[in-house]
Amino acid sequence: MRNRRTEGTKRAKIVVLAVLLLTPVLNADSITISTVQNVTDLLFRRVTTADDQDSSLSFILDKNLGRFSLFTSGNYSYLLENSRENFFTQDLGLDYLHSFGNKTALYISVLGNGTFYKSEYSDFNSISLSAFTSVKSYISQTSILKSSYSFIYRNYEASLLDYWSHDFLLSLDKYFVTGTTAKAEVCWGYKHFMNLPQEKEDDFQNGGAPFSGKNGNNEQQNQGHLESPELVHGKGRGIQFFSVSSLLTQSLGSKIGLNFSIMRQWILSGNNPFTAVRDFYKIENPFYDRFSWEGYHIEGQVTMLMPWLIELETGYEYSDKRFPGIESMSLMENPLGLTRKDRRVEVDVSLQKNWARISIFLSYAYILNHSNDPYFDWSGHFFSVGFKWNQPLGGGR
């Protein structure tokens, strides 16, 4: 059963890659190529350090089709020390924009994505389809009402992770003569795991669970499926959250912008059905996504235009998150009887300079994560330097 699925997934990969790579080359309007070099002392989000460098190369091709815009992008990431975790992603999407009168506009986007890891995280290989639609309306010249809906269907190589989700967002902002913009936002989301067994025991009796282990600190951790999630309970396939947030933006002329936001989120129903894995920043982690936690998040940011039009951005973030359904464990993997809770502080700074067709940037971030699960009590430094080149292939105006 498992072998048939793997063969099917391989065939799907070939089809996806061939179509996604060849399709837009037919008649693209422009191409953007970028490369980013990342350096960190904490490749994985765990208590033990892991130095590594990640070199990524990506491209974006796009084609304007009247009111539609078709685009495809690909990215390959190569890790110097952990090359078994190299991966490739490919997107193909379509945008559409339509206006109603001169105050309201509708935006629709459809996106297909394929993500393929070289070996270690192959359980997370996936193909997804997402749709996003948004209506934005000026209810006055100083106030914008915006509502949006998004849907995601993701099919993983490890079918237990397959899910679909949707969320609705509603926001309203108001600009004041002091140069301040205040914004309020509410969001509701629902995620449904499609292939969870009713009971954990059933799954193992059927031999359907490819997963084992979570934390272990031995060398075997770097092999096979030992990094994959463990199903902790099969009941409750759906997770539902609700959040409220507010944002204050202050502009000081056109050269300085200040942002402050605060967000509070609650899990209304359901729990994460898996244990956490060794967090690898490149996987779309179903154990640390928006559906996995409740708590709050605060963020402040300053953006500034410096001499020679160099953009400076500095930011500070603080979050306090509780993960319902996830029990903290000791480093010896003994249950601590506590629900996992993380408090995270992030500071970052970046510089960017844009020329006509070329952009370069430099950034640094420091993250401190305090967790009641000692395995996830960590801090790390992250450096990035990047280069982007855009070349039109068609006509401009």
Add this chain to the structure above:
Amino acid sequence: MKHRVIFLAGLFLLTTFSIGQKSRHIYNVNSERTIAGTIRKISTEPRYRNSAPFVVLKLEEKGTHTIYNIEVSPVWFYDMNFHKGEELEVVGSFYLSDRKEPNLMAREIRFKGKVFLLRDKHGFPNWRGGRRQRKGRRHGKNMKEQ
């Protein structure tokens, strides 16, 4: 598996036809100017045939109080929340409309401490590619996102 192939084949077919796009004005590098001012009105207008509607700002220039029509771009409408009263700087190609109103096809907007490049120096639009093009402005998150 079947569904994936059908889905991808559908997207493939979408690329085999295109709708022509005509413009009334050509971006003229020689007529570029930089205007700093205050937004007086925001609207969407169908500027080009078979094209998505454009965001158009009425910008009052500091000092001269001249009102310019600033042609921004289609998709940026969703990322940049302009409001009446906000200040910005625009670099763009100047032309007079049929009614002799001053217009500017925006190439670069400096707004709230950021630079938004809408076209390159030859007038080629940068906005194509949808939302994907504009993701990840905070580059430091390249490696720290999960």
